[in-house]
Amino acid sequence: MRIDLTNKVALVTGSTRGIGRAIAETLAACGARVAVVGRDLAKAEAAAAEIGNGAQGFACEVGDPAQVTALVEGVEKAFGGIDILVNNAGITKDNLMLRMKDEDWNAVLETNLRSAFVAIRAAQRGMMKKRWGRIINIASVVGLIGNAGQANYAASKAGLIGLSKSVAKELASRNILCNVVAPGFIKTDMTDAMTPEAVQALSSQIPLDRFGSPQDVASAVAFLASEHAAYITGQVLTVDGGMVM
Numbered sequence: 645m646r647i648d649l650t651n652k653v654a655l656v657t658g659s660t661r662g663i664g665r666a667i668a669e670t671l672a673a674c675g676a677r678v679a680v681v682g683r684d685l686a687k688a689e690a691a692a693a694e695i696g697n698g699a700q701g702f703a704c705e706v707g708d709p710a711q712v713t714a715l716v717e718g719v720e721k722a723f724g725g726i727d728i729l730v731n732n733a734g735i736t737k738d739n740l741m742l743r744m745k746d747e748d749w750n751a752v753l754e755t756n757l758r759s760a761f762v763a764i765r766a767a768q769r770g771m772m773k774k775r776w777g778r779i780i781n782i783a784s785v786v787g788l789i790g791n792a793g794q795a796n797y798a799a800s801k802a803g804l805i806g807l808s809k810s811v812a813k814e815l816a817s818r819n820i821l822c823n824v825v826a827p828g829f830i831k832t833d834m835t836d837a838m839t840p841e842a843v844q845a846l847s848s849q850i851p852l853d854r855f856g857s858p859q860d861v862a863s864a865v866a867f868l869a870s871e872h873a874a875y876i877t878g879q880v881l882t883v884d885g886g887m888v889m
């Protein structure tokens with residue numbers, strides 16, 4: 645079984661580094677032409693040049709709905725359509741509920757959840773015309789089990805799961821599949837910012853006894869984007885070393 649994404653176009657948000665970068669590299673290695681998206685155009689273009697296979701860089705602040713809609717239109721124009729949409733960009737602004745400010749709640753919900761809604765709404769038209777589409781939203785195990793100090797982040801990731809199941813039901817008749825990949829603890833800039841105590845507490849809960857790599861997540865995304873996943877929609881695939889089962 646080989647994953648072949650030749651002639652597919654993939655848009656991956658937050659793909660200049662971390663998990664998004666690994667997803668972009670993997671989809672390109674499988675033959676897709678990838679729209680590499682970051683807040684900074686120069687960084688996105690540099691990443692696209694490194695990724696190759698016709699990848700192009702785009703700038704987008706995903707917290708701004710107008711920019712997300714313009715991004716989808718820009719990528720469709722540049723590549724002639726979008727087959728695979730991966731909503732990966734995400735942030736944390738952790739605090740205990742008592743100290744969590746409204747702006748930290750809003751920023752996380754707007755960046756992690758509203759961005760995906762807007763991108764899907766914009767990209768679905770083209771996918772409907774082709775009667776083929778793959779939408780993959782990157783949530784987190786925290787969206788399934790919650791986490792003290794991450795009420796905003798957990799709500800945004802749980803929201804992505806509800807959004808994805810609704811999209812899966814709404815678009816199934818057009819052969820557009822929507823699934824969630826929920827990573828556990830993956831080694832990136834995001835987790836490098838955690839305290840050693842938090843890292844220790846988390847890692848003791850991983851049966852496979854190691855942190856995941858961005859590639860572990862990217863491999864799951866490539867599978868869900870492929871023909872091999874043609875009968876899978878509305879699912880949450882945890883990539884977490886067995887943390888949540």
Ligand SMILES: NC(=O)c1ccc[n+]([C@@H]2O[C@H](COP(=O)([O-])OP(=O)(O)OC[C@H]3O[C@@H](n4cnc5c(N)ncnc54)[C@H](O)[C@@H]3O)[C@@H](O)[C@H]2O)c1
Nearest residue numbers: 658661662663705706732733734784827829830832833834
């Ligand atoms: N690292 C983990 O352990 C882990 C676990 C579960 C889920 N996740 C999720 O995986 C995704 C990627 O995380 P990562 O660990 O690679 O993080 P990261 O911080 O290394 O990368 C996040 C990416 O999103 C982009 N981004 C953030 N805010 C943005 C905005 N407002 N507009 C445009 N781009 C923006 C960043 O530029 C970056 O490219 C996130 O959605 C995150 O919540 C990560």
